[in-house]
Amino acid sequence: MSHAMFSEQAAPTAQGLLAPPSAEPPTFPRVPVSGYSDCSQPFQLGERSFSRQYAHIYAVRLAGMRPGLERCARKQWGNDIALRKLSELQAGEKCCVVGTLFKAMQLQPSILQEISEEHNLVPQPPLPKYIQPSDELMLEDELQRIKLEGAIDVQKLVTGTIVAVYGSEQDDGRFLVEDHCFADLPPPLPWNGPSSDRFVLLASGLGLGSVSGEALLSTQLLVDVVTGQLGAEGEQSCAAHITRVILAGNLLSQNTQSRDTINKAKYLTKKTQAASVEAVKMLDEILLQLCTSVPVDVMPGEFDPTNYTLPQQPLHRCMLPLASTYTTLHLVTNPYQANLDGVRFLGTSGQNISDIFKYSSMDDYLEILEWTLRAGHISPTAPDTLGCYPFYKSDPFILTECPHVYFCGNAPHFQSKLLQGKEGQRVLLVTVPDFSATQTACLINLRDLTCQPITFSGFGADSEDRDIEVGH
Amino acid sequence: MADELYLENIDEFVTDQNRVVTYKWLSYTLGVHVNQAKQMLYDYVERKRKENSGAQLHVTYLVAGNLLQNGYVCHKVAVVREDKLEAMKSKLSTLASVHVYSIQKALLKDSSPLYSTDYDIVKSNLQHCSKFSAIHCAAAVPRTPPDAPRAPAQSQRGPDAASVVNGHGPPAARPPPQQQRGIMGMFAAKAAAKPQDTPKETKAEAKEAPGVSATSSKPSIKNSIMNNFFGKAAMNKLKANSVPEQLKEEKEVAKPSVAVAEPESSPNSVAEKPGKKAESARIQQKDKRSKTKRTDRSDDEEERDPENVKKKRKRIKQLQSDSSDEEADIPPSPTREEERAPSPPLVPALKTELEPASTEGSAAGRKRKRKRVLKSKMFIDEEEGCMVTEKVYESESCTDSEDEFPKPKAPAPNKQPVLPAKREPKEERKNLKKGAAPVNRANKQASIMGFFQKK
Numbered sequence: 001m002s003h004a005m006f007s008e009q010a011a012p013t014a015q016g017l018l019a020p021p022s023a024e025p026p027t028f029p030r031v032p033v034s035g036y037s038d039c040s041q042p043f044q045l046g047e048r049s050f051s052r053q054y055a056h057i058y059a060v061r062l063a064g065m066r067p068g069l070e071r072c073a074r075k076q077w078g079n080d081i082a083l084r085k086l087s088e089l090q091a092g093e094k095c096c097v098v099g100t101l102f103k104a105m106q107l108q109p110s111i112l113q114e115i116s117e118e119h120n121l122v123p124q125p126p127l128p129k130y131i132q133p134s135d136e137l138m139l140e141d142e143l144q145r146i147k148l149e150g151a152i153d154v155q156k157l158v159t160g161t162i163v164a165v166y167g168s169e170q171d172d173g174r175f176l177v178e179d180h181c182f183a184d185l186p187p188p189l190p191w192n193g194p195s196s197d198r199f200v201l202l203a204s205g206l207g208l209g210s211v212s213g214e215a216l217l218s219t220q221l222l223v224d225v226v227t228g229q230l231g232a233e234g235e236q237s238c239a240a241h242i243t244r245v246i247l248a249g250n251l252l253s254q255n256t257q258s259r260d261t262i263n264k265a266k267y268l269t270k271k272t273q274a275a276s277v278e279a280v281k282m283l284d285e286i287l288l289q290l291c292t293s294v295p296v297d298v299m300p301g302e303f304d305p306t307n308y309t310l311p312q313q314p315l316h317r318c319m320l321p322l323a324s325t326y327t328t329l330h331l332v333t334n335p336y337q338a339n340l341d342g343v344r345f346l347g348t349s350g351q352n353i354s355d356i357f358k359y360s361s362m363d364d365y366l367e368i369l370e371w372t373l374r375a376g377h378i379s380p381t382a383p384d385t386l387g388c389y390p391f392y393k394s395d396p397f398i399l400t401e402c403p404h405v406y407f408c409g410n411a412p413h414f415q416s417k418l419l420q421g422k423e424g425q426r427v428l429l430v431t432v433p434d435f436s437a438t439q440t441a442c443l444i445n446l447r448d449l450t451c452q453p454i455t456f457s458g459f460g461a462d463s464e465d466r467d468i469e470v471g472h
Numbered sequence: 473m474a475d476e477l478y479l480e481n482i483d484e485f486v487t488d489q490n491r492v493v494t495y496k497w498l499s500y501t502l503g504v505h506v507n508q509a510k511q512m513l514y515d516y517v518e519r520k521r522k523e524n525s526g527a528q529l530h531v532t533y534l535v536a537g538n539l540l541q542n543g544y545v546c547h548k549v550a551v552v553r554e555d556k557l558e559a560m561k562s563k564l565s566t567l568a569s570v571h572v573y574s575i576q577k578a579l580l581k582d583s584s585p586l587y588s589t590d591y592d593i594v595k596s597n598l599q600h601c602s603k604f605s606a607i608h609c610a611a612a613v614p615r616t617p618p619d620a621p622r623a624p625a626q627s628q629r630g631p632d633a634a635s636v637v638n639g640h641g642p643p644a645a646r647p648p649p650q651q652q653r654g655i656m657g658m659f660a661a662k663a664a665a666k667p668q669d670t671p672k673e674t675k676a677e678a679k680e681a682p683g684v685s686a687t688s689s690k691p692s693i694k695n696s697i698m699n700n701f702f703g704k705a706a707m708n709k710l711k712a713n714s715v716p717e718q719l720k721e722e723k724e725v726a727k728p729s730v731a732v733a734e735p736e737s738s739p740n741s742v743a744e745k746p747g748k749k750a751e752s753a754r755i756q757q758k759d760k761r762s763k764t765k766r767t768d769r770s771d772d773e774e775e776r777d778p779e780n781v782k783k784k785r786k787r788i789k790q791l792q793s794d795s796s797d798e799e800a801d802i803p804p805s806p807t808r809e810e811e812r813a814p815s816p817p818l819v820p821a822l823k824t825e826l827e828p829a830s831t832e833g834s835a836a837g838r839k840r841k842r843k844r845v846l847k848s849k850m851f852i853d854e855e856e857g858c859m860v861t862e863k864v865y866e867s868e869s870c871t872d873s874e875d876e877f878p879k880p881k882a883p884a885p886n887k888q889p890v891l892p893a894k895r896e897p898k899e900e901r902k903n904l905k906k907g908a909a910p911v912n913r914a915n916k917q918a919s920i921m922g923f924f925q926k927k
Contacts, residue, residue: 010568014537017507017571020515021478025507030609217587221549228607229496229506230549231536232569236507236606289594292602293609322598325614414544443547454547455539458583459532459556 010234017232026233028240031198033295034341036244042396043311043333045389054383056392058160062100062141064398065162065376068183069098073164076181081166086144089169097175099141101161101380103154105359106132108385130359131155139165139175150177155361160380183376186402188425192342193404198446199242200340201226201454204301204349204409207436208286209279210253218439218456223286225454227293242443244340245294248409248432249301249349252279257303276305280319287323295328299336301349301410309387310351310379311335311396335378337403343446346399347407352379353431354410355386365431366415369408373399373419373427402427405444410434414442416451478502482516486529486575492585494574497593499604506604513572530580533557534573537564551583843867 070083073096082095089095107130114123137148137157148154150167157163167177206219224230228239256276290296300306300315307313314331317324324331332338335348353368359381362368372378378397382388402425411431419427428449433440440455481502485491499509513531520527531554539548545565551573552560561567574586594601602608844865852859 008538008566010536011566014567014569017510017569018514019511021508021511025505025606027505027605028607030607030611032611217551217583220587220590221551224496225536225549227602228605229499230534232571233507233606235536235569238568240607285595285598288598289601292600292612293605293607295611326612327615328609328612413542416544440546452547453541453544454549455541457548457550458586459551459553459580460582 013234037339039337052390061395069164098164099139102138104136147174152177159384185421186399201245203441204248204432205250205434207253209256215436217458221456246297284320291326291328297330299334344403345405346403350410353408365411414453492576510571532573536568538566
């Protein structure tokens with residue numbers, strides 16, 4: 001494991017600036033992006049119509065993933081297995097069925113139940129997880145559904161996943177699962193990465209507009225490191241190799257979402273501005289500082305002023321008048337897919353992962369991230385529990401090619417893992433932490449797909465040793 | 473020596489002005505590379521401490537390096553107080569950089585003064601915030617102003633089918649000629665009325681575009697004035713439609729023309745004022761005219777410029793319905809017919825232009841400008857052989873910048889609007905003949921004598 005990152009290269013000149021002024025301090029040119037292409041067209045919505053039902057998206061999802069799953073099933077259980085549709089099932093016959101999972105959860109929030117008068121329910125408060133031991137899994141295909149039991153982890157799986165199950169139908173009408181498989185990693189992309197060190201900085205959850213000013217200095221330090229103001233010469237020259245910055249959502253804090261104005265009387269709120277206005281101005285200034293020095297891709301997140309349903313559309317440039325004058329500012333969709341210097345990036349601002357977290361027993365964001373890659377779908381819980389646009393022609397969240405870097409934003413901690421696939425896939429999984437909570441961002445080296453977290457801190461009255469943990 | 477100058481500067485900042493001097497602040501203030509600023513600070517600290525070991529000087533440092541955290545080798549960047557510097561350095565497995573971050577007289581409790589100092593200095597230098605940085609990015613080029621706003625318009629013009637919200641893309645080229653004719657038409661209509669109109673008219677012909685651009689350069693002010701005039705409901709529609717138009721006009725007009733438009737602002741304002749009243753009266757007239765005429769004109773307009781003018785048309789229609797009550801007391805004058813003849817599409821185009829033009833005039837000129845003032849005029853009426861006193865709007869130079877909307881209402885009963893002078897005497901005479909007395913009385917407040925006179 002090589003950590004030939006900033007520190008080693010910068011070490012020789014670390015104390016160089018503890019000296020009287022030298023005549024000509026060097027200026028390092030930013031390493032230019034050799035190849036960039038935005039591959040997010042499937043996530044860009046033009047004319048939008050919400051008059052369609054969501055059943056269509058499940059139909060195209062199943063139709064789109066069925067061939068790949070049948071291939072996986074044959075590979076796993078033999079070429080001669082019987083592939084059946086649910087309507088063709090015969091009791092006792094061992095066969096393989098491909099369908100969509102549906103998990104019936106008692107605790108799942110249901111708006112229909114809440115407003116139903118006969119139940120007279122108080123609206124359920126939001127829970128961190130909605131799973132219960134009594135949850136049940138069903139398999140649905142185009143026409144029918146059947147209850148599943150057996151060698152399948154009910155707690156772990158979530159609604160909307162396309163799965164192939166191998167087993168047989170029982171007399172009581174349930175399907176006894178002996179084995180199951182997912183779409184597995186998509187086919188690999190050829191590797192065209194750079195031969196020299198090039199870094200991409202991934203950060204998310206800047207959380208501007210929050211009440212606390214804790215993270216503000218850290219945000220400024222982040223900007224200063226990237227723009228080459230901070231650090232000694234060695235560090236600055238390393239920072240010049242940061243070819244791109246990707247901000248993965250939640251640029252604004254959840255606090256800016258307050259809708260007090262709805263509850264208060266009009267005369268109290270007449271002259272008050274939405275909290276997000278001030279926050280967006282701050283964002284504009286920060287982006288301006290970054291854009292004068294490095295190309296920036298800005299993805300919207302859960303708390304940002306754009307549409308709620310996935311795929312989230314780019315922030316509008318009119319909100320960022322100062323920064324959008326620079327061509328280095330790219331306002332992109334969530335999820336975002338792009339080729340940076342020959343390396344394919346794919347990632348979201350984290351809503352997909354956090355939604356699966358709520359409805360699955362999986363606790364680790366990295367584990368969930370890997371699981372979505374193996375399940376072949378970025379966000380299976382959409383549209384069931386996560387808002388989604390009613391696609392009907394094709395499901396753009398199906399993974400058709402294996403990216404080189406797969407990330408999700410706004411995770412509780414930083415984690416990364418290099419995954420090797422059976423067909424030669426090499427994927428760097430990164431969970432980008434929430435900067436406002438952790439003051440940590442990620443530096444990815446495109447040359448060898450290594451990732452290093454970078455943490456910032458100031459000092460406060462009580463924060464002397466809080467953030468220094470001696471690791472093992 | 474120049475070298476020593478910075479020491480004195482820093483000394484002044486820290487001790488005399490009691491500032492928190494961060495490297496960034498010093499870099500912007502002295503106009504030096506950030507690394508030089510860091511070195512200057514270090515140099516100052518060393519020298520000061522050498523000459524006076526009891527100097528009241530507190531320093532914060534930036535330390536960066538590798539740190540093992542949570543199982544990952546993390547690159548840590550931290551701002552620390554001097555007393556914690558060694559402790560932090562020892563925690564790092566590899567030291568990447570250390571330099572002075574700031575110097576200040578007082579001991580800092582937390583790092584928020586550092587943040588606010590940096591924030592303030594960056595805010596005042598936003599235009600060149602990477603000027604003194606150690607990294608220079610060749611790709612960070614600001615878009616040139618005409619390109620920036622034009623880019624969305626062009627990209628919309630191209631894939632028309634794909635363009636989402638605004639239908640403004642395609643007809644972008646058309647508004648200017650429309651408004652040019654509009655301005656022209658307006659001036660042409662009032663040629664007889666005002667002496668100023670004629671010189672303006674010729675100027676206007678030559679400089680329609682500037683007029684448009686001058687007016688369009690103050691969309692926000694226009695909006696507020698229009699708001700007053702037309703009321704909120706109509707306002708929103710107007711705003712939505714006219715602001716994109718304004719922006720487009722801005723682009724398409726060259727700079728010099730804007731400069732030329734400036735001197736015109738004062739004559740423009742006068743023309744705009746009569747124009748405005750003409751407009752309002754015109755609206756009124758339209759209401760009273762037969763529907764067929766209106767639909768005829770709208771057909772015409774739609775032929776010429778379906779999308780754009782239809783939009784304008786919609787606005788005007790809304791305005792008419794909204795403001796018809798407001799303008800009820802502005803009577804239609806028979807003279808309106810004449811003015812409407814010139815060119816129908818000018819009217820809606822006119823509307824948007826008049827408003828901004830007048831506000832542009834009022835906004836641009838807190839200086840002398842011509843204004844219409846209600847004045848009593850006395851003259852001997854030869855025909856009748858009597859003296860006639862009447863209230864008339866007269867153009868007068870004054871420094872008042874307020875548009876007075878009550879004014880149109882005041883002479884309403886008298887039917888005295890601006891325009892064609894030749895008509896005025898006739899009208900006035902008619903008015904006076906017919907009902908000078910009751911009309912005049914209508915101006916005044918109903919007196920208590922009316923109660924007694926009924927008997």
